[in-house]
Amino acid sequence: MALHIVAVLAVSLLVVFQAKGQSEAFEKEIYINQANDSLRYRILFPEGYDGSQAYPLVMFLHGAGERGSDNEKQLTHGSALFLENRQNHPAIVVFPQCPEDKYWIDISIRDELFGEGDPDFNQSIQKPSEQLTLVNELVEKLISEENVDTDRVYIMGLSMGGFGTFETLGRYPEKYAAAIAICGGGNLDLAENYADNTSIWITHGAQDDVVPVVLSQRIYKKLQELDSDVTYTEFPDANHNAWDPTFEMPELLPWLFSKTLK
Structure with a gap:
């Protein structure tokens, strides 16, 4: 019994140390713009970051549960x-954090996407949310200050961040070579951008009871109609945590890092 307890404690400590190591590898930063608006973020640089070499830039938008300060x-x-793929795919990877009371997309857009507004899931709001504006400003800052390959700038996100991924593409077109949107949904009006x-x-996830799977299906259909280079994977047994099987796909990062701006 005592040996079992020791083993459990050892595993728990290992998990804590691994998490701490992950946290420390991503440097803590805060972006503050001229209007004194701020955006907290963590940034991971390639091992042996070489000032003479250009690297891909990945922006990762988290879900609503990870908001905070x-x-x-x-x-x-x-x-x-x-x-885990730092050596095989060296890149500058950024995780911004949305404040607790904010969203990556305007809340009225979310209402329409969920069917509480226009039944065609369209909307006509003319500008991005404050938080996406800050994310875009941060992208521009990193491009100007770091060694970023501007033909290989990527964005991905899950849940609220999946919505934010589509919204970013629509509001800031011709910037991102590729995107991965997990259990989110997109504004059909902006897809052509x-x-x-x-x-x-x-x-x-086909069993998602938080974000209806139809929201991904609709934007996928729309992008197909526009002859976009789009891939769709639906996990039959997954609920809202579609990020788990997504991250387990061995072809995911090779696909992402193979893309260049068209």
Whole structure:
């Protein structure tokens, strides 16, 4: 019995140390713009970061459960994926954190996407949310200050971040070579803005009881109609945590890092 308890404690400590190592590998930063608005983020640089070499840039948008001001929770899902593949896919990887009372997309857009507004899931709001504006400003800052391959800038996100991924593509087209949107949904009106130049992989759990799978199906159908380079994977047994099987796909990162801006 005592040996069992010791083994459990050892495993628990290992998990804690691994999490701490992941957290420390992503450096803590805060972006503050001229209007004094701020965005907390964590950033992972390639091992042996070489100032003479250009690297891909990945922006990762977390879900609603990871909002806050600790500059920590946003690493819960996805950070291990990039750490484990750091040598095979060296890149600058950024995890911004949305404040507790904010969203990556305007809340009225979310209402319409969920069917509480226009039944065609369309809307006509003319500008992005404050948080997406800050994310875009951060992308521009990193491009100007770090060694970023501007033909290989990527964005991905899950749940609320999946919505934010589509919204970012629509609001800032011709910037992202590829995107991965997990259990989210997209504004159909904005799809034509990025359909021609961004490769997209959409994933969703068929049993999702938080974000209806139809939201991914609709934007996938729309992008197909626009002849976009789009891939769709639906996991038959997955609920809302479609990120787990998504991160387990061995072809995911090779696909992402193979894409260049069209």
